[in-house]
Amino acid sequence: MDISCVPIRIFRTEGFRVAAIFVAIFALSAAIMAIVTLAVVDQELRDQIVQFANADIGAIKDGYRTEGMGEAREVIHQRMAAPGASDFFLLQQGATEKVAGNLAPMPPKTGILTLPYPGDTAGRTILGVGAFVAPNLYAFSGSDLRTAQMARQRILRTLIWIFAGALALALLGGMIVSRSFLRRADEIATTCRAIMAGNLASRISVRGTEDELDRLSETINAMLDRIAALMTDLKQITNDIAHDMRTPVTHLRHRLERARDQSSSVEDYDHALETAIAASDDILALFNALLRIAQIEGGARRAAFTQLDLSGLLAQLGDVFEPVAEDARHYLSLSLSGPITISGDRELLTQAFSNLIENAIIHTPAGTIVTVSLQRRDDEIVATVSDDGLGVPPDEHQKLFQRFYRLEASRTRPGYGLGLALVAAIAELHGASVAVDPQAGRGFAISLRFPISPGAS
Amino acid sequence: MKILLIEDDPEIADHICHALRAHGHDVEEARNGPDGLSSARSGQHTALIVDRMLPGLDGLSLVRQLRAEGCQTPVLFLTTMSGIDDRVAGLNVGGDDYLAKPFALAELVARIHAITRRGEAGPPVTLRADGLEMDLIRRTVHRDSKLVDLQPQEFRLLEYMLRNVGRVVTRSMLLENVWDLHFDPRTNIVETHMSRLRAKMDRGYGHELIHTIRGNGYILRAD
Numbered sequence: 001m002d003i004s005c006v007p008i009r010i011f012r013t014e015g016f017r018v019a020a021i022f023v024a025i026f027a028l029s030a031a032i033m034a035i036v037t038l039a040v041v042d043q044e045l046r047d048q049i050v051q052f053a054n055a056d057i058g059a060i061k062d063g064y065r066t067e068g069m070g071e072a073r074e075v076i077h078q079r080m081a082a083p084g085a086s087d088f089f090l091l092q093q094g095a096t097e098k099v100a101g102n103l104a105p106m107p108p109k110t111g112i113l114t115l116p117y118p119g120d121t122a123g124r125t126i127l128g129v130g131a132f133v134a135p136n137l138y139a140f141s142g143s144d145l146r147t148a149q150m151a152r153q154r155i156l157r158t159l160i161w162i163f164a165g166a167l168a169l170a171l172l173g174g175m176i177v178s179r180s181f182l183r184r185a186d187e188i189a190t191t192c193r194a195i196m197a198g199n200l201a202s203r204i205s206v207r208g209t210e211d212e213l214d215r216l217s218e219t220i221n222a223m224l225d226r227i228a229a230l231m232t233d234l235k236q237i238t239n240d241i242a243h244d245m246r247t248p249v250t251h252l253r254h255r256l257e258r259a260r261d262q263s264s265s266v267e268d269y270d271h272a273l274e275t276a277i278a279a280s281d282d283i284l285a286l287f288n289a290l291l292r293i294a295q296i297e298g299g300a301r302r303a304a305f306t307q308l309d310l311s312g313l314l315a316q317l318g319d320v321f322e323p324v325a326e327d328a329r330h331y332l333s334l335s336l337s338g339p340i341t342i343s344g345d346r347e348l349l350t351q352a353f354s355n356l357i358e359n360a361i362i363h364t365p366a367g368t369i370v371t372v373s374l375q376r377r378d379d380e381i382v383a384t385v386s387d388d389g390l391g392v393p394p395d396e397h398q399k400l401f402q403r404f405y406r407l408e409a410s411r412t413r414p415g416y417g418l419g420l421a422l423v424a425a426i427a428e429l430h431g432a433s434v435a436v437d438p439q440a441g442r443g444f445a446i447s448l449r450f451p452i453s454p455g456a457s
Numbered sequence: 458m459k460i461l462l463i464e465d466d467p468e469i470a471d472h473i474c475h476a477l478r479a480h481g482h483d484v485e486e487a488r489n490g491p492d493g494l495s496s497a498r499s500g501q502h503t504a505l506i507v508d509r510m511l512p513g514l515d516g517l518s519l520v521r522q523l524r525a526e527g528c529q530t531p532v533l534f535l536t537t538m539s540g541i542d543d544r545v546a547g548l549n550v551g552g553d554d555y556l557a558k559p560f561a562l563a564e565l566v567a568r569i570h571a572i573t574r575r576g577e578a579g580p581p582v583t584l585r586a587d588g589l590e591m592d593l594i595r596r597t598v599h600r601d602s603k604l605v606d607l608q609p610q611e612f613r614l615l616e617y618m619l620r621n622v623g624r625v626v627t628r629s630m631l632l633e634n635v636w637d638l639h640f641d642p643r644t645n646i647v648e649t650h651m652s653r654l655r656a657k658m659d660r661g662y663g664h665e666l667i668h669t670i671r672g673n674g675y676i677l678r679a680d
Contacts, residue, residue, distance in 0.1 A: 274672060277561075284559055285641055288557075304545070319608075319609070319610055320610070320636055320638070320646060320650075321644070321646070323649045323650060323653055324644045324645065324646055324649045327649050328644070347639050350638060351638075351639075351640045354638065354640070354642060358642060358643050358644050361644055362643060362644065419643075
């Protein structure tokens with residue numbers, strides 16, 4: 001991973017984008033909270049000042065009413081000296097005569113007032129309450145708003161610090177999240193590059209967190225497994241073709257060599273040429289069989305499907321092969337129910353079942369009974385070709401359907417081991433499954449199971 | 458017979474010409490689609506042999522064009538593809554038979570003979586050869602007036618032999634036309650059925666009608 005480009009790339013990641021959105025939402029809500037808090041605190045402080053002032057005015061009024069001017073003055077002096085009480089007092093007779101207090105006389109306004117700070121200064125103000133204690137006696141009590149303003153500023157400063165800290169944490173979190181996201185994305189990219197470079201066994205590590213990246217990694221790994229399997233298949237087929245072609249071509253060459261070296265008459269040459277032609281036909285037949293399998297696996301034949309009676313098709317094959325089986329001293333028996341219609345390719349199905357019947361005749365000893373049966377079950381149509389011959393070892397069952405696979409016992413017989421591969425390809429084209437039926441005791445059976453399609457009768 | 462061969466591969470064309478001329482046929486050649494089409498339009502040929510892949514105009518289009526113009530000359534398609542769909546496509550545009558390369562020249566000759574026979578008169582009700590008589594309506598066969606009891610498959614096999622009397626029919630022609638099998642079987646289907654048929658209608662009648670042509674097929678010879 002190229003570290004130098006990470007900071008730039010981080011901003012482009014989805015993880016960072018999500019983090020940034022969260023930070024923005026957080027900042028907005030924090031700002032709203034700060035504004036509301038400040039307003040509430042401000043109002044609270046103002047209310048408190050006004051409350052103190054009202055209490056002062058009340059006390060001055062009480063003092064004046066009960067004991068006269070002297071007492072009112074006394075109350076003001078006491079309150080001015082007390083800590084935690086209001087800061088400014090004024091008791092004023094008429095429009096201009098100050099009786100007590102620490103403010104200059106002023107025009108007697110009643111209610112909640114805001115006054116400029118005496119002698120100044122830079123916008124400081126006094127908040128207080130003015131009232132008439134008696135018809136000609138005006139009183140004012142108030143406090144410096146600066147205390148409230150300072151409190152507000154302290155709170156604002158604290159909020160800004162909290163805000164900045166949270167913002168930094170959120171950013172850091174976003175970076176960490178997107179860094180880890182990036183690292184994993186890079187891991188995937190690195191693995192893919194390794195695979196491109198030829199290391200097909202390479203896989204993306206899965207953390208087991210089952211998050212989106214894990215699922216993506218698993219999907220990519222599954223895809224790679226599938227591709228690897230196909231590649232192995234292909235490699236296997238190529239090897240098989242190369243290997244299996246060598247044998248017949250070598251035979252052909254040997255025959256021609258022998259004909260050149262040992263033939264002494266026209267008949268000898270004729271015979272040699274005929275066997276050489278037959279051998280080359282075999283090689284071409286092998287190619288044709290491979291091409292046919294490839295073509296069927298390509299699936300193009302599905303366009304040629306028609307509704308056909310599988311039971312009738314098997315009955316016809318029975319008629320074709322019954323004498324063949326008899327000549328080979330086998331018995332061919334059919335167990336078919338009434339017409340069973342499926343959608344399929346008559347030519348290919350004929351070839352598939354011919355293959356199975358011929359296998360059963362060719363690979364079993366004389367006296368074997370070969371049975372072709374067709375049954376309709378609940379959700380499938382089962383066509384089986386079975387025999388009571390020597391059977392096939394169970395561990396070979398799966399391999400039977402591979403191209404070029406030949407049982408040890410049949411290697412000396414002609415053939416290239418493509419028959420069942422072709423059957424498998426034809427079955428797959430028809431959506432049918434093909435498998436060796438487990439046999440109790442003797443014999444061998446292969447079944448094609450066609451799912452019952454809607455519209456089949 | 459005058460046969461038009463439309464084939465672009467000179468070596469294959471040479472082989473085919475050689476074989477057909479050896480059978481006494483007159484062969485005209487064309488190396489590409491357009492030339493082949495204009496030659497075929499003269500209408501003077503008994504049969505056409507048309508390669509599927511031709512420069513200028515492919516074989517399928519060529520035959521489709523000829524048929525659209527009303528030309529009924531029998532056509533045998535040749536192809537290098539072993540494609541299973543190709544045969545159907547060839548027959549659909551109006552081809553009469555289809556042969557995949559590589560093929561034995563004897564197979565080609567036999568098939569040319571078979572397709573040129575078609576269209577001679579309408580479908581007969583009775584097929585005859587020497588003392589052999591096949592009634593296609595009653596589905597009966599008599600040899601020297603004696604009834605021969607045949608299975609349906611044997612009947613079809615004999616019918617095909619009778620329809621091609623005097624001509625070689627190959628194993629694959631029989632597989633395709635009698636049993637509708639379009640692949641090379643690994644068991645001797647043809648030999649088995651043929652030997653049963655011959656046992657029933659050919660043994661013990663003085664002289665045999667059906668003869669084996671070694672390496673090629675069979676022929677039903679009538680004097």
